[in-house]
Amino acid sequence: MRILITGGAGYIGSHTVKALAAEGHEPVVFDNFSTGHRWAAQWGRVEEGDLADRERIRSVLDKHCIEAVVHLAGSAYVGESVSNPAWYYRNNFVNTLNLLEAMIAAEVKRIIFSSSCTVYGIPETLPIREAAKVDPISPYGESKRFIERMLHWFEKAYGLQWLAFRYFNAAGADPDGDLGEQHEPETHLIPLVILAALGKIFPFRIFGVDYETPDGTPIRDFIHVSDLAQAHVAGLRFLSGQGASMPLNLATGSGESVGSIIRAVERLSGREIAVQPCPRRAGDPAVLIADASRASQLLNWHPRYGIDTILETALRWHSRNGGGKPDSS
Ligand SMILES: NC(=O)c1ccc[n+]([C@@H]2O[C@H](COP(=O)([O-])OP(=O)(O)OC[C@H]3O[C@@H](n4cnc5c(N)ncnc54)[C@H](O)[C@@H]3O)[C@@H](O)[C@H]2O)c1
Numbered sequence: 499m500r501i502l503i504t505g506g507a508g509y510i511g512s513h514t515v516k517a518l519a520a521e522g523h524e525p526v527v528f529d530n531f532s533t534g535h536r537w538a539a540q541w542g543r544v545e546e547g548d549l550a551d552r553e554r555i556r557s558v559l560d561k562h563c564i565e566a567v568v569h570l571a572g573s574a575y576v577g578e579s580v581s582n583p584a585w586y587y588r589n590n591f592v593n594t595l596n597l598l599e600a601m602i603a604a605e606v607k608r609i610i611f612s613s614s615c616t617v618y619g620i621p622e623t624l625p626i627r628e629a630a631k632v633d634p635i636s637p638y639g640e641s642k643r644f645i646e647r648m649l650h651w652f653e654k655a656y657g658l659q660w661l662a663f664r665y666f667n668a669a670g671a672d673p674d675g676d677l678g679e680q681h682e683p684e685t686h687l688i689p690l691v692i693l694a695a696l697g698k699i700f701p702f703r704i705f706g707v708d709y710e711t712p713d714g715t716p717i718r719d720f721i722h723v724s725d726l727a728q729a730h731v732a733g734l735r736f737l738s739g740q741g742a743s744m745p746l747n748l749a750t751g752s753g754e755s756v757g758s759i760i761r762a763v764e765r766l767s768g769r770e771i772a773v774q775p776c777p778r779r780a781g782d783p784a785v786l787i788a789d790a791s792r793a794s795q796l797l798n799w800h801p802r803y804g805i806d807t808i809l810e811t812a813l814r815w816h817s818r819n820g821g822g823k824p825d826s827s
Contacts, residue, residue, distance in 0.1 A: 499734060500524045502564045502606075504549060504597065505571030506542075507534030509679045510612065510668055510726055514568060515541050516677065517727035523734075526562045528555070529571065537823050538677055549593035555600035566608035566737065567601060568730050569594065572641075575685060576616065579638035590641035595648065602656050608737045610730055611649060613642045613662040613745060615719075615786060625789040628664070628745050635781045646745060653743050661733045661741075666719040666749035666788050668726055670808035671815035678815030679723070680822045688720065688808065691759055692816045695767040702771050704756055706778035709785075715756035717785040719749040722803035722811070732797035741796065749788035750801050762809055767817075 501518055505511040506527030511534065515525045518541075525542035530549075543562070547554045549571055558564070572590045573579070579586040594611075601609065616639030617632045634640045645662075652658040669688040671678035679689050694702035707714045729748050760771055794800055803811075 499565045499738070500526065500562055501566050501568060501734065502526050502528055502559065502562070503568045503570065504528045505534065505569070505612070507531055507536065507539040507544075508570060509681065510665070510723055511568075511570040512538035512540070512677050513672055513723045513727040514570070514730045515539070516672065517724065517731050518568075521731050526558070526564065528558055533681065535680060535823065540676065549589075549596055552596040552600050555597055556604055559600060559604040559606055564604070564606050566610075566734055567597070567606060568610045568734075569597060570612040572612070574638065576636045576638045577685070579636050579641070583637035586637045586641045590638070591644050591648075594645045598648065598652055598658070602652070602658070607657055608659045608734070609649070610733045610737070611645060611660060611662045613646055613664045614639060615664055615666045615747070615749075615788065617643045617646065617664060620781070620783050621786065624785055625751060625787045626747065627789045628747055628792055649743070658743075659737050659740075660743045661737065662745040663726075663729060663733065664745055664747050664788075665726060666721055666747070666786065668723050669720045669812060670722040670724065670803065671811040672724060673807070673811055675814060675818065678819065679812065680819070682822070687718065687756060688759060688812050689816065691763045691771065692767070692813050694771045695763050695769045695813075696816060697769075700772055701774040702760065703774045703776045704760075705776050706782060707775040709778070711755055711784055713755050713757040716782060717753035717755045717787065719751065719753055719787045720805060720808055721749050721801060722808050725801040725803055728802075729793065729797060729799050732799040736797050746793040746796070747788040747790045748793055749790040750804065751788060751790055752804075753785060753787040754805050759809070762805070763813065766809055766813055
């Protein structure tokens with residue numbers, strides 16, 4: 499299939515483009531490189547563009563005879579969304595409306611959307627299932643929820659087929675070493691712990707050491723980025739076979755505490771990490787673990803990598819690429 503990947507130069511997008519190309523698809527990256535990287539767009543064609551420009555999206559869809567869209571482009575900092583909600587409604591919600599309108603006009607009827615576990619807010623029960631209450635506590639999470647609702651109504655009105663992948667914590671790097679995580683600023687736990695081990699962050703701040711968890715630190719469900727990428731390959735196959743539209747959790751279903759991640763990175767890197775216990779952050783639940791069995795069954799998708807591979811690949815990536823790859827490479 500000829501597939502447009504919005505945000506294909508970003509962290510998850512670039513791994514997804516690689517997986518789609520390996521599967522024989524023809525990926526076309528659509529990205530404005532605001533947080534993505536030119537070095538990460540290594541497979542398929544690249545169309546520089548902004549989702550704010552509906553005509554540009556339409557012309558790219560037509561030019562490449564696109565058959566399906568994987569939509570990852572957007573802004574993804576929870577904290578920033580609280581201080582600047584207008585931007586999150588514009589870049590995530592309004593710009594996705596542009597994309598969907600361009601798709602309908604170009605008669606492209608299949609889309610996989612990058613949603614997020616943040617749509618659930620503070621979960622009432624664990625593990626979190628797709629049927630759980632959707633009640634986001636940040637504009638970021640809410641922008642994802644609005645987009646899911648928009649997809650629902652676009653299916654009814656225009657026959658759009660969609661999957662909303664609710665990723666839990668994406669982590670790790672391409673096992674071949676071609677790609678990895680490079681966000682500026684970095685806010686994700688695993689790269690931050692690794693940067694602390696490499697001496698680039700001092701001390702490492704743990705937000706909350708008094709949770710009701712075995713070591714007092716929060717527990718999260720980490721999923722390897724290449725497993726997420728494979729889920730998109732499986733999701734497109736599912737939609738091509740006229741699979742039903744729905745949200746799906748993408749996770750491993752097992753939890754790791756912040757403390758256990760720190761200890762594992764210390765072991766792997768052979769370096770001690772100086773930690774500073776800090777108060778809990780507002781809105782950070784003690785435990786976030788998903789039930790991803792629906793995605794496993796429907797897509798015949800099974801995560802291949804556990805936490806050890808996540809940490810090994812991420813550590814290798816950050817050790818090799820120091821302070822980050824330059825965008826000219
Ligand atoms: N990383 C995670 O753990 C995680 C978890 C849940 C959901 N998500 C979602 O997955 C998606 C990808 O996340 P990521 O970590 O790879 O982020 P990322 O910032 O690395 O990638 C986002 C990409 O979108 C591009 N982009 C942003 N706005 C654009 C616009 N208006 N037009 C064109 N391109 C634009 C950026 O340049 C970048 O390449 C996001 O939608 C994010 O909300 C990520």
